[in-house]
Amino acid sequence: xxxxxELNEKIASIKQxxxxxxxxxxxxxxxxxxxxxxLDSKKGKIGQLMKEMRNIPNDQKADFGKAVNAAKxxxxxxxxxxxxxxxxxxxxxxxxxxxxxISMPAMRxxxxxLHPITTVRNQLTDIFASMxxxxxxxxEIEKDYYNxxxxxxxxxxxxxxMQDTFYLSPEFLLRTQTSAxxxxxxxxxxxxxxxxxxGKVFRSDDDATHSPMFSQMEGLxxxxxxxxxxxxxxxxxxxxxxxxxxxTTRLRPSYFPFTEPSVxxxxxxxxxxxxxxxxxxxxxxxxxLGAGVVNKKVLENCGIDSERYSGxxxxxxxxxxAMLKYGINNIKLLFESDLRVLDQIDD
Ligand code: PHE
Numbered sequence: 001x002x003x004x005x006e007l008n009e010k011i012a013s014i015k016q017x018x019x020x021x022x023x024x025x026x027x028x029x030x031x032x033x034x035x036x037x038x039l040d041s042k043k044g045k046i047g048q049l050m051k052e053m054r055n056i057p058n059d060q061k062a063d064f065g066k067a068v069n070a071a072k073x074x075x076x077x078x079x080x081x082x083x084x085x086x087x088x089x090x091x092x093x094x095x096x097x098x099x100x101x102i103s104m105p106a107m108r109x110x111x112x113x114l115h116p117i118t119t120v121r122n123q124l125t126d127i128f129a130s131m132x133x134x135x136x137x138x139x140e141i142e143k144d145y146y147n148x149x150x151x152x153x154x155x156x157x158x159x160x161x162m163q164d165t166f167y168l169s170p171e172f173l174l175r176t177q178t179s180a181x182x183x184x185x186x187x188x189x190x191x192x193x194x195x196x197x198x199g200k201v202f203r204s205d206d207d208a209t210h211s212p213m214f215s216q217m218e219g220l221x222x223x224x225x226x227x228x229x230x231x232x233x234x235x236x237x238x239x240x241x242x243x244x245x246x247x248t249t250r251l252r253p254s255y256f257p258f259t260e261p262s263v264x265x266x267x268x269x270x271x272x273x274x275x276x277x278x279x280x281x282x283x284x285x286x287x288x289l290g291a292g293v294v295n296k297k298v299l300e301n302c303g304i305d306s307e308r309y310s311g312x313x314x315x316x317x318x319x320x321x322a323m324l325k326y327g328i329n330n331i332k333l334l335f336e337s338d339l340r341v342l343d344q345i346d347d
Contacts, residue, residue, distance in 0.1 A: 107256060151179055192221075194221070214319045242325075243267055
């Protein structure tokens with residue numbers, strides 16, 4: 001390039017080129033790229049014009065510089081405006097795509113609720129706590145001695161067959177009953193004793209109403225002058241609170257090695273009031289727990305004077321109570337964590 005005229009022609013053609021290109025620019029990103037091809041100080045088509053300065057006669061140099069700068073300014077402004085316009089369009093599109101209809105109904109928040117077994121355990125614990133019982137939590141792995149022998153069930157005792165036991169070794173097993181806790185408590189506390197002991201127990205048993213793992217709650221009272229009447233009185237109070245004001249109890253003779261006498265406790269059917277229905281299988285009564293007067297041999301095994309003290313014990317199945325209360329007919333439903341089931345059992 002030799003003079004201003006040539007420069008002006010060049011600038012005019014660059015401007016035209018920019019205008020021609022502009023139509024194809026649809027995003028601020030492409031504006032940025034295009035801007036570089038013209039305005040980059042080293043490689044840009046306008047940026048490079050300054051290099052021509054050395055070929056220009058001295059008296060035209062000042063005007064040459066001004067013209068190049070004016071072209072730069074024009075192009076800069078042109079791209080700025082285009083960029084602004086495209087950015088505004090892009091933002092508008094984004095706002096539209098992210099639009100939220102605040103009149104739409106809100107998504108339902110799912111709240112968790114306690115598992116029915118936990119609810120039943122809490123309810124029973126509250127009832128017994130209000131009668132002055134404290135809670136003892138035993139261990140799931142027990143010694144054969146605590147689960148059986150000390151409970152007057154030595155090796156070869158036929159009552160061992162009542163419960164199919166998971167043995168871990170000849171000495172250790174998964175407790176088959178929370179009754180094992182009775183021994184721990186009586187070994188470590190002096191009467192008066194008044195405890196409940198909730199927890200998991202294990203038996204090799206599996207059908208619609210039995211599961212290899214289930215939950216029990218044990219109760220034990222030891223003091224001077226405790227009789228079967230105290231057990232009956234306490235149970236009457238208990239069943240009214242859990243099954244309703246009109247519920248009564250009935251004791252039937254039974255057998256457990258660690259209680260003498262032993263009883264099976266029935267409650268009057270809370271569904272039909274004793275008339276006979278499907279729940280109570282037409283009998284008007286529902287079996288809910290095993291209990292009895294603590295066998296003297298068990299007291300003595302724990303170093304408690306059986307002449308001075310006596311006691312009663314009971315054991316109930318929490319799944320059984322939950323199944324009765326909530327009308328569940330298969331114990332597995334309590335262990336499957338199916339929300340469609342659990343959602344219905346919330347109180
Ligand atoms: N442990 C007995 C059972 O699991 C229940 C029970 C507990 C019976 C306490 C009497 C006294 O079948």
